[in-house]
Amino acid sequence: MIGELAVLGAIAAGLSARWNWWRPAVSGGMPVLMYHKIGDYPPASELKKLWVTTADFRKQLEYLRDHGYTAIDFRDWRDAETGIKPLPEKPVLITFDDGYGNNYDLAFPLLKEFGMKACVFLVYETIEQHNAWHDPKTEPWLKMLTWAQIKEMQDSGLVEFGSHTMRHRNLAELPLDELKWELAESKKRLEEKLGREMLGFAYPYGSGAYRADVRQSALDAGYRFDFSIKQGISVLPWVRGKEAVKRLLIRGDDNMFDFHLNMTRGKARF
Ligand SMILES: [Zn+2]
Numbered sequence: 001m002i003g004e005l006a007v008l009g010a011i012a013a014g015l016s017a018r019w020n021w022w023r024p025a026v027s028g029g030m031p032v033l034m035y036h037k038i039g040d041y042p043p044a045s046e047l048k049k050l051w052v053t054t055a056d057f058r059k060q061l062e063y064l065r066d067h068g069y070t071a072i073d074f075r076d077w078r079d080a081e082t083g084i085k086p087l088p089e090k091p092v093l094i095t096f097d098d099g100y101g102n103n104y105d106l107a108f109p110l111l112k113e114f115g116m117k118a119c120v121f122l123v124y125e126t127i128e129q130h131n132a133w134h135d136p137k138t139e140p141w142l143k144m145l146t147w148a149q150i151k152e153m154q155d156s157g158l159v160e161f162g163s164h165t166m167r168h169r170n171l172a173e174l175p176l177d178e179l180k181w182e183l184a185e186s187k188k189r190l191e192e193k194l195g196r197e198m199l200g201f202a203y204p205y206g207s208g209a210y211r212a213d214v215r216q217s218a219l220d221a222g223y224r225f226d227f228s229i230k231q232g233i234s235v236l237p238w239v240r241g242k243e244a245v246k247r248l249l250i251r252g253d254d255n256m257f258d259f260h261l262n263m264t265r266g267k268a269r270f
Contacts, residue, residue, distance in 0.1 A: 029233035031069075031263050032093040033060075034247040037142070038106040041252065046138045049251045054106050060250065060259055061114045064092055067263070071116035073160040074199035074225055081237070092263075094118040095227065095247065097164060097202055099127065101143035104153060111158050121164035121202040121227075122150070124186045133168035133204075147193065154194060162200030163187050163223070171208035179214065183221035202227040209244040233266040 041051035052060075064071065070088035080087040094111075096103050099122040111118050122145070126132055130141040145153075153159035165171070165182040174182065187198045201218050206229030208214030218226045225238075225245055232246035248262040258268035 029235045029266070030087075030091050030093060030238075031233050031266075032095060032227065032245055032247045033262075034227075034229065034249050035094070035096045035107070036098055037100050037102055039102045042140045044137075044140050049253055051252045052250055052254075053252070054110065056252070056254070057107060058110055059256060061110055061116060063256065063259060063263070064116065065114060071118065073117045073119050074162065075160060076117075078199055078224055087236070095162075095200075095202070096120045098123060098131065098168070099145045099150075099161075099164070100131070101145055101149070104145055104149040108153055108156075108159065112156065115158075117158050117160070119160045119162055119200055120145070120153070121162045121200065122186075122190060123164045123168045123204075124166045124189050126168070131168075150194070154196070160200075161190065161194060161196070161198070162202065162225075163190055163198050164202050165204055168204045170205055171203060171214050172211055173207075176213075176217075179208075179217055180221070183218055183223075187221055187223065199224045200227065201225070203229070203244070206230065215244060231267055 035052055036050040038052055038054060038057050040053060041048045045051065067090070069090045069092040071094050072087065072091045076085070076087065077093070079085045094116065096107065096118060099120055103120055107118070123133070126144045127150070128146045129144055131139060131144065150161065154161065163186040166186045167182065169182065171179055171182060183201070190198050201223035203209045203218070203226070209226065209228035209230070215226065219240070227247055228244035229249065230244070230246045231249060233248070234246045238245060246266070248266065250259070250262070254268060261268040
């Protein structure tokens with residue numbers, strides 16, 4: 001397993017300066033991993049880096065297990081904040097954006113095997129449909145999760161769902177009434193369907209997470225945790241009024257050294 005010694009060894013071996021090995025380790029933070037698609041990318045995909053193979057995903061879960069991390073969900077985090085139950089010693093949050101069918105087909109079996117929790121952000125109007133917001137020239141149409149799959153994942157106790165809006169539009173470009181609809185309607189409908197409070201929200205394209213009015217609308221809609229795509233590790237306790245939770249983009253071309261740097265430094269590359 002890769003530990004600090006291996007990292008030092010890698011540095012001594014004179015690895016390329018593209019890596020952030022010199023960055024000090026982040027202490028007191030909770031890594032939040034951001035995945036999209038698990039599996040082999042379709043040859044026509046221009047978003048290959050957002051595909052992580054099952055072999056790599058397995059290695060990453062092994063890393064988490066072997067380094068003593070406990071995967072939590074939004075409810076665990078809320079329960080810690082409200083004093084019901086403290087967080088484990090080394091919490092990690094595994095998130096998936098968009099709600100692809102491959103999250104069920106390929107990621108869910110591995111989560112079950114490792115007994116690790118994860119959270120999936122759904123785009124309400126694409127459930128049982130396809131990734132309609134993508135130009136098919138950039139990313140071929142893909143199956144999204146079905147309600148039956150979503151319910152099975154939720155019932156397993158391993159997967160909690162959050163909202164990623166109704167239609168995956170760029171929130172920063174929407175008029176206020178449509179922005180509010182994307183935020184509130186997706187929350188309401190998902191809660192009706194799943195019988196659970198939607199605690200988590202992720203901004204499509206990360207857009208609006210750092211615009212005060214958009215972010216305020218997300219908080220006003222009632223989401224407890226909002227997630228940006230800003231690379232990094234947010235320190236605990238996270239201050240809701242300050243900024244959206246940072247995440248670590250796990251790229252398809254990352255190796256385990258990148259993963260280790262992400263987990264410990266909050267960043268793998270320049
Ligand atoms: Zn998305």
